[in-house]
Amino acid sequence: MECPSYSSVRKNECFFDSSNTIIWYPYVVQLRSRSPDVVYDEMSFNVEDIVFPDPPVGLNWTVLSMGSDGLIYDMVVSWDPPPSAAENLKTGWILLVYETQYREKGSDQWNSMDNGKDTQAYIYGLSSNTEYEVRVRSKMRGYNFGVFSDSIFILIPNKESRIPITAVLVFAAVGITIVLMVVVVSRQQKLMVIFLPPVPGPKIKGIDPVLLQKGQLSEFTSILGTHPGLRPELYSSDPWVEFIEVDIDEPHESQEELLIADSPVSDSPQMSSSFRDDDSGRASCCDPDLSDHDQTDLHHPSASSHDGFHPLSRAQSGPQQPAAVCPQDNTWSNNLYSQVSDVTHRGEVVLSPEEQETMALKDEDHKKRKEIQQLVVIPDERGYTSEFVAGAISAPTDQLQSQEQHGAFRDIQNLSTDMVTSTQSSAFPILANPTSPEYTMVDSVDWKNSLLLKPNTPTAPHKAAVKTFPTPEGYLTPDLLDNITP
Amino acid sequence: MLQMKNKCPSFFLLALVLLSVVLVSLLVNQGRASDNQRLFNNVVVRVQHLHQLAAKMINDFDDNLLPEDRRLLSKTIPMSFCISDYIEAPTGKDEAQRSSSWELASQILSRTVSNSLTANQINEKLADLKMGISVLIKGCLDGQPNMDDNDSLPLPFEDFYLTTEDNDLTKNFRLLACFKKDMHKVETYLRVANCRRSLDSNCTL
Numbered sequence: 001m002e003c004p005s006y007s008s009v010r011k012n013e014c015f016f017d018s019s020n021t022i023i024w025y026p027y028v029v030q031l032r033s034r035s036p037d038v039v040y041d042e043m044s045f046n047v048e049d050i051v052f053p054d055p056p057v058g059l060n061w062t063v064l065s066m067g068s069d070g071l072i073y074d075m076v077v078s079w080d081p082p083p084s085a086a087e088n089l090k091t092g093w094i095l096l097v098y099e100t101q102y103r104e105k106g107s108d109q110w111n112s113m114d115n116g117k118d119t120q121a122y123i124y125g126l127s128s129n130t131e132y133e134v135r136v137r138s139k140m141r142g143y144n145f146g147v148f149s150d151s152i153f154i155l156i157p158n159k160e161s162r163i164p165i166t167a168v169l170v171f172a173a174v175g176i177t178i179v180l181m182v183v184v185v186s187r188q189q190k191l192m193v194i195f196l197p198p199v200p201g202p203k204i205k206g207i208d209p210v211l212l213q214k215g216q217l218s219e220f221t222s223i224l225g226t227h228p229g230l231r232p233e234l235y236s237s238d239p240w241v242e243f244i245e246v247d248i249d250e251p252h253e254s255q256e257e258l259l260i261a262d263s264p265v266s267d268s269p270q271m272s273s274s275f276r277d278d279d280s281g282r283a284s285c286c287d288p289d290l291s292d293h294d295q296t297d298l299h300h301p302s303a304s305s306h307d308g309f310h311p312l313s314r315a316q317s318g319p320q321q322p323a324a325v326c327p328q329d330n331t332w333s334n335n336l337y338s339q340v341s342d343v344t345h346r347g348e349v350v351l352s353p354e355e356q357e358t359m360a361l362k363d364e365d366h367k368k369r370k371e372i373q374q375l376v377v378i379p380d381e382r383g384y385t386s387e388f389v390a391g392a393i394s395a396p397t398d399q400l401q402s403q404e405q406h407g408a409f410r411d412i413q414n415l416s417t418d419m420v421t422s423t424q425s426s427a428f429p430i431l432a433n434p435t436s437p438e439y440t441m442v443d444s445v446d447w448k449n450s451l452l453l454k455p456n457t458p459t460a461p462h463k464a465a466v467k468t469f470p471t472p473e474g475y476l477t478p479d480l481l482d483n484i485t486p
Numbered sequence: 487m488l489q490m491k492n493k494c495p496s497f498f499l500l501a502l503v504l505l506s507v508v509l510v511s512l513l514v515n516q517g518r519a520s521d522n523q524r525l526f527n528n529v530v531v532r533v534q535h536l537h538q539l540a541a542k543m544i545n546d547f548d549d550n551l552l553p554e555d556r557r558l559l560s561k562t563i564p565m566s567f568c569i570s571d572y573i574e575a576p577t578g579k580d581e582a583q584r585s586s587s588w589e590l591a592s593q594i595l596s597r598t599v600s601n602s603l604t605a606n607q608i609n610e611k612l613a614d615l616k617m618g619i620s621v622l623i624k625g626c627l628d629g630q631p632n633m634d635d636n637d638s639l640p641l642p643f644e645d646f647y648l649t650t651e652d653n654d655l656t657k658n659f660r661l662l663a664c665f666k667k668d669m670h671k672v673e674t675y676l677r678v679a680n681c682r683r684s685l686d687s688n689c690t691l
Binding site for chain 1: 682
């Protein structure tokens, strides 16, 4: 039969539908010419081979189960059969089977699942926070697939797992902060020291102000008792060496002459070996004892210039006669140095009196000062003023032992040594204990060839000390020799 | 009450016995019905499987077909002029629902196909199917006058199937196509019948 209806919209198109055909019946379509019945083309078909069902409708999804961490979940997708086939399905005339496809958004590949007759599909192992696209199509078994349904998009956010992680992180941070705070508070002192180390204050290397206050002056004497040039270990190349560099340039030469390095002087070799700086860091900016230390330090150089060097020697002499000297030592230590108050036109150094001296001391000092003034006048040559000095010193008739004085003066070569001895004994009668010997051993020679004497020895070796004077020019007068022998 | 009980115990007994007999008969009928239903379901499933098998066979045939042969097949021969087209059978869904001659048609179809196909496995299956359908027909449709012996029915175009040659591409293709179509038909008929029999509103066998 001829085509029931030709399409008006498109060209060369014939339309027919189920009203014109029967299923399972073979049909032939021919393209003929109108008049001569020439068949140009033909093709045959069966209805069931060329039809396909409508897509399913009503897709929706439900979460079946979710993992404990909320990352993976299972889902079931359900749909309705195409509405045009609903009735036939009910009677059993047709049977539709379905195929489900899903993919991650952005991926090109679909995952297919054959569901059979069921109108729902189970999809397992989907990830949260990922959007998925799902679509379904139907077909008659053994025949053509229908068109795909509209896709649905599924996205399940991963809310649950985020909250615990955040809380855990917050708690951990807070806990760590608290622990750090506790550590910092408990170790505050130590941390302060680590982060803000104390700035070391000025101090003389080797001199511990605490020891000084206690009266332990052995090291003190050793350091200050030597000539500054002979203290190599102190004068290191390190610019941060912690000691006061005594500026003694001006009275230096006169001081040299005055190097009355008497008995207790000269400990440089000894000192070099035994030198050690015990005061590391103690005299810091925060040290309350610093002021006292400075005062004593200040007094030291002046005193050294005043009495011609090595007041430490007196300190050394002090401890060697402990019984008598100790009480005096304390006062004397404080008054180890006296301040230079004035310099005369002749180059003499006038010292100011010590405030802590007792009256007796003051009186003696006055006397001694006179002597000293006289003694200070020392020309560059040596050994000339011995007689003068001897005479000057022998004038006072106080507790000073004339014997000792004379004995001291026998050291002609190093007049300064003698003078130191005598001056020392005359200027500081406190220390010049009657029992203390005035003779000493020459320890070393300083840069000006003046002798540096060892500290005072007890009376017994006192003779020996006298005898061991290595001075070539030293001679003893017979009368003095008698005096020497006890 | 007491008097009634005393007077007519036999009546009660009788009533009970009758009731039990009725119940038993009903149950038996139900059982038979369920047996029938089960058989029907089984038959439908088997037919579905056969249909799927037929579809797969023809798909494999088509895949292995050379392009020029395919053109030849589609052009020269009407796709499937099967013997079943000549058997009187309901062709529309309405007819299928109303008519009860579908079982007979199914039986004939299965018979014809089983005689023609050479594959032994398919023949076995088809023989089983044929037997099942006949049982169904006997069990459900009592008093059908058309139920004759299986072999006595004359089949037109019988030689259509019998002259099958393995080398003839056209014949093989036609055979396979008919097989698939016939199976689809049988499956449809049986399914409709089953859905009609089962009282479920939503027949999704």
